Amino acid sequence: MGNSYQLIIIGGGPACLSAGLDATRARLSxxxxxxxxxxxxxxNAELVExxxxxxxxxxxxxxxxxxxxxxTKYGLxxxxxxxxxxxxxxxxxxxxxxxxxxxxxxxIIAGGSEHGKLGVPGEEELRGRGxxxxxxxxxxxxxxxxIAVVGGGNVAINDALFLTRFASKVIVIHRRDQxxxxxxxxxxxxxxxxxEFLWDTVVESIGGDGQVRELGLRNVKTGTESKLEVSGIxxxxxxxPNTGYLEGVVALSQEGFILVxxxxxxxxxxxxxxxxxxxxxxxxxxxxxxxxxxxxxxAERYLSSI
Amino acid sequence: MGNSYQLIIIGGGPACLSAGLDATRARLSxxxxxxxxxxxxxxNAELVExxxxxxxxxxxxxxxxxxxxxxTKYGLxxxxxxxxxxxxxxxxxxxxxxxxxxxxxxxIIAGGSEHGKLGVPGEEELRGRGxxxxxxxxxxxxxxxxIAVVGGGNVAINDALFLTRFASKVIVIHRRDQxxxxxxxxxxxxxxxxxEFLWDTVVESIGGDGQVRELGLRNVKTGTESKLEVSGIxxxxxxxPNTGYLEGVVALSQEGFILVxxxxxxxxxxxxxxxxxxxxxxxxxxxxxxxxxxxxxxAERYLSSI
Numbered sequence: 001m002g003n004s005y006q007l008i009i010i011g012g013g014p015a016c017l018s019a020g021l022d023a024t025r026a027r028l029s030x031x032x033x034x035x036x037x038x039x040x041x042x043x044n045a046e047l048v049e050x051x052x053x054x055x056x057x058x059x060x061x062x063x064x065x066x067x068x069x070x071x072t073k074y075g076l077x078x079x080x081x082x083x084x085x086x087x088x089x090x091x092x093x094x095x096x097x098x099x100x101x102x103x104x105x106x107x108i109i110a111g112g113s114e115h116g117k118l119g120v121p122g123e124e125e126l127r128g129r130g131x132x133x134x135x136x137x138x139x140x141x142x143x144x145x146x147i148a149v150v151g152g153g154n155v156a157i158n159d160a161l162f163l164t165r166f167a168s169k170v171i172v173i174h175r176r177d178q179x180x181x182x183x184x185x186x187x188x189x190x191x192x193x194x195x196e197f198l199w200d201t202v203v204e205s206i207g208g209d210g211q212v213r214e215l216g217l218r219n220v221k222t223g224t225e226s227k228l229e230v231s232g233i234x235x236x237x238x239x240x241p242n243t244g245y246l247e248g249v250v251a252l253s254q255e256g257f258i259l260v261x262x263x264x265x266x267x268x269x270x271x272x273x274x275x276x277x278x279x280x281x282x283x284x285x286x287x288x289x290x291x292x293x294x295x296x297x298x299a300e301r302y303l304s305s306i
Numbered sequence: 307m308g309n310s311y312q313l314i315i316i317g318g319g320p321a322c323l324s325a326g327l328d329a330t331r332a333r334l335s336x337x338x339x340x341x342x343x344x345x346x347x348x349x350n351a352e353l354v355e356x357x358x359x360x361x362x363x364x365x366x367x368x369x370x371x372x373x374x375x376x377x378t379k380y381g382l383x384x385x386x387x388x389x390x391x392x393x394x395x396x397x398x399x400x401x402x403x404x405x406x407x408x409x410x411x412x413x414i415i416a417g418g419s420e421h422g423k424l425g426v427p428g429e430e431e432l433r434g435r436g437x438x439x440x441x442x443x444x445x446x447x448x449x450x451x452x453i454a455v456v457g458g459g460n461v462a463i464n465d466a467l468f469l470t471r472f473a474s475k476v477i478v479i480h481r482r483d484q485x486x487x488x489x490x491x492x493x494x495x496x497x498x499x500x501x502e503f504l505w506d507t508v509v510e511s512i513g514g515d516g517q518v519r520e521l522g523l524r525n526v527k528t529g530t531e532s533k534l535e536v537s538g539i540x541x542x543x544x545x546x547p548n549t550g551y552l553e554g555v556v557a558l559s560q561e562g563f564i565l566v567x568x569x570x571x572x573x574x575x576x577x578x579x580x581x582x583x584x585x586x587x588x589x590x591x592x593x594x595x596x597x598x599x600x601x602x603x604x605a606e607r608y609l610s611s612i
Contacts, residue, residue: 018358018592025356025446027471050331052324052595053359053369055376063359070361182606184333262568262586280568282600286324289358290596294588297442304467305490 005031007299008095008104010083011111011242013040014285015275017067018292019108019299024074026300031102032071032078033095039064040112041276042285044134046162051285063285083111085245088268105306106299109246109258109266110274110292113239118150120216122206123235130212130232135159142232144168148215150203151236157181157189159236164194171228173198175220198228206233241277253279264295270302311337313605314401314410316389317417317548319346320591321581323373324598325414325605330380332606337408338377338384339401345370346418347582348591351443352434357591369591389417391551394574411612412605415552415564415572416580416598422543424456426522428512429541436518436538441465442590444540450474451537454521456509462542463487463495469540470500477534479504481526504534512539547583559585570601576608 007023009016012034023030032038042048045060054063072078081097092103115133117123123131132138135149139162147167149160152174158181163170172189177199179186189195198217204225205216215228241256250266250273251259257279264272274291276283281291313329315322318340329336338344348354351366360369378384387405394400398409421439423429429437438444441455445468453473455466458480464487469476478495483505485492495501504523510531511522521534547562556572556579557565563585570578580597582589587597 014358021356021358022442022590026442026468050327050599051359052320052327052373052376052598053357053364055372055379058359066361067358070358073361182332183610184331187333260568262566263588282596282603284328284596284599284603286592286599287596290588290590290593290599292358293356293590293592293596297588297590300468301464304464304494 003100003102004092005029005102005104006303007031007106007108008033008093008102009108009110010095011040011109011275011277012036012038012078013110013112013275013288014042014064014067015110015288015292015295016040016108017071018289019110019274019296020071020076021074022293022296023299024071024076026296028300028303030076031104032076033081033083033097033102034078035080035082038068038078048285083245086249088249088271093270106270106272106303108272108274108292108295108299109250109277110295111242111277113241113276115235116238116240118203118235118237120203120205122208126206126208126212129210130208131206132232132234133236135162135234138232138234139163139166142167145231146171146229147232147234148173148228148230149234149236150174151238152176152179152181153236153238154181154185156236157185159234160189160195161185161192163234164192167194170195171198171230172196173201173203173217175200175202203233239276239283243277257281263298264291265298270299270306272298309406309408310398311335311408311410312609313337313412313414314339314399314408315414315416316401317346317415317581317583318342318344318384319416319418319581319594320348320370320373321416321594321598321601322346322414323377324595325416325580325602326377326382327380328599328602329605330377330382332602334606334609336382337410338382339387339389339403339408340384341386341388344374344384350434354591355446356443389551392555394555394577399576412576412578412609414578414580414598414601414605415556415583416594416601417548417583419545419547419563419582421541421545424509424541424543426509426511428514432512432514432518435516436514437512438538438540439542440589441468441540441542445469445472448473448538452477452535453538453540454479454534454536455540455542456480457542457544458482458485458487459542459544460487460491461544463491465540465542466495466501467491467498470498473500475500475502477502477504477536479507479509479523481506481508509539545582549583569604570597571604576612578604
C-alpha cells in the first residue's frame with residue numbers, strides 16, 4: 001500500500017501548504033498532489049503586501065517557496081500529477097491522477113480556481129501571442145505599447161495599475177458603467193494618466209496575424225460596434241473553480257465552488273475544502289492560509305474519530 | 307467628531323491586525339482598541355512554528371510586532387483602552403471604553419478568549435516552560451515524554467488524543483469520575499493504550515526548577531494527596547471568550563462565543579467578529595488572520611452598501 005495515506009491534499013497553493021503544515025505537524029501521513037510548481041497563483045504576484053507578517057511586502061514566488069519549505073519540513077510528500085477524479089469508497093477516498101491512483105481516509109480539496117475566458121474568436125489562437133491571463137507574468141513584453149485589460153474587479157484594476165509600468169497606455173474595457181474593484185484601487189486607477197476606461201463595452205473578437213493587432217468591441221447600451229488597435233489584451237474576468245471532476249462527489253454552488261461549513265467540512269465525511277475553490281472565500285492569501293489550517297484540524301479530528 | 311471612524315476593531319491580536327491591515331489598505335478610517343500591547347496571546351508564544359511563511363519559526367512577540375508595523379503602515383490608529391460596552395445606534399455603533407466613547411458605522415469584534423486557568427502555585431511561573439494551554443501549538447515539544455492533560459471536556463480529550471502522536475504517555479486528570487466529552491471522543495481515548503486516566507483528581511500545584519517536573523495532586527473523594535512526575539501539563543479547562551459586555555447586542559453561543567456566518571457577519575448589520583472570540587474558530591494564528599481578512603472585506607462591502 002505504497003500509495004495509501006491518512007490524508008491527501010489536492011492543490012499546491014497557500015491553502016494546501018498551510019493544511020500540509022498543520023497535518024504533518026499532527027503527524028498525519030500526508031500527500032500533496034499538485035499539477036505544477038507548489039505556490040499556486042501567488043507565485044505570479046510581484047509583491048504581496050497584505051499577508052500579515054511581512055511589513056515591507058514579499059514577492060509571491062518567495063512567499064510560496066517559504067511556505068513550501070515549512071510544510072515539507074515536517075514530512076509532507078509532494079508529487080506532480082493531474083487529478084482526474086475522486087471516488088468515495090467505503091473505507092477510503094481514491095484519487096485518480098495522471099500518475100496513477102492514491103488512497104487516503106481523508107481528503108482536503110484546495111485546487112484553487114482558474115482565470116475565466118472571454119470565449120471569443122481569436123482568444124485561443126492568439127494566447128501567448130498578445131492574449132494573456134497574467135499581467136505580472138507577461139506585462140514586461142509590452143513596453144511602450146498600447147494594451148487592453150478586460151474586467152472591472154480587483155484583479156483587473158490591479159493588473160491595469162501594474163501594466164502602467166510597461167505600457168504607454170492601458171485601456172480598461174468593462175461591460176458595466178462602474179468598477180467592482182475596491183475604492184483604493186479604483187481611485188488609484190482613475191488618478192493614473194496612462195489608464196483610460198471604456199465603459200459598457202464588451203470584446204467580441206480578437207484579431208491579428210500571429211500577434212494581437214486589434215479588438216472588435218461592442219457597446220452593450222447603444223449596440224455600436226468599433227475596432228480598437230492594441231498589441232495585447234489581459235483578460236481578468238473572474239475565476240472558475242477547478243471542480244469539474246467533483247460533480248456528483250461533493251455539493252457545489254451554482255458557479256461550481258465547493259460548499260462547506262465554517263469547519264471546512266463538505267457534506268461527505270472525511271472530505272474538506274479550503275481556499276479559492278470553496279464558496280464564500282475571501283480570495284486572499286491570508287484567508288486561504290486560515291482555511292487550510294481549519295481544514296487540517298477538521299481532518300485530524302475526523303481521523304481520530306474513525 | 308474626532309472620535310468617529312468608519313470602522314472600529316475591538317482587540318489587538320492577529321485577527322485584529324489582519325483586519326486593520328486590509329481595512330486601511332481599502333482606505334477605511336479605522337481605529338483599533340486594545341487593552342494591552344497589540345499582538346494578543348501570541349506575544350506569549352516563545353516560538354510559533356505553524357504560521358505559514360516562517361520555515362524556521364518566529365517568536366510570537368516578533369510576529370506580533372511585524373503584524374503591528376504592517377497594519378499601522380497604511381494608517382491604522384491604535385489606542386489602549388478597556389471596552390466596557392457596545393451600543394447599536396440608528397446610524398452608528400457606539401463603543402464605550404475606559405477612555406471615553408468612540409463611534410463607527412462598522413465594528414469588527416475580535417477580542418479573543420482567555421484560557422481557563424487552574425489558579426495553582428507554579429502555573430504562572432512555569433507557563434511556556436511546560437505549562438501550556440494549546441496542544442496543537444506546543445505538542446511537538448514533548449516527543450517521547452510523559453505529559454498530563456487537565457480537563458474532561460471535548461477540548462481536553464481532543465488534546466489528549468492529539469498529544470499521543472508525540473508523548474510516550476498522556477495522563478488525563480479529571481476532577482469527576484466521568485468525562486463530559488462526546489461518546490465518540492471518549493471511546494477513542496479509552497481505546498488508546500498511551501492514554502491513562504486519573505479520576506476524581508485535581509491539580510493543587512505545579513513544581514519544577516525552570517521547567518515542569520511534577521504535579522501535586524489531590525483525590526477529591528478520599529482527600530489523598532500524591533505527586534506525579536511529568537514534563538508537561540496541558541490545561542484544557544475551557545475557554546472564556548471576552549464577550550460579557552456583548553450580551554443582548556449580538557447573538558452568542560451557550561459558551562459565550564459570537565455566532566457568525568462564513569463571511570464573519572453577526573446578525574446585526576455592520577457588526578462582524580473574527581478569531582478566537584467567534585464560535586467555531588480553529589484557534590490558530592493562521593485562522594485568526596484569515597478571519598480578520600474576511601471580516602475586513604465584509605466590513606468594506608457593508609460600508610460601500612450603506
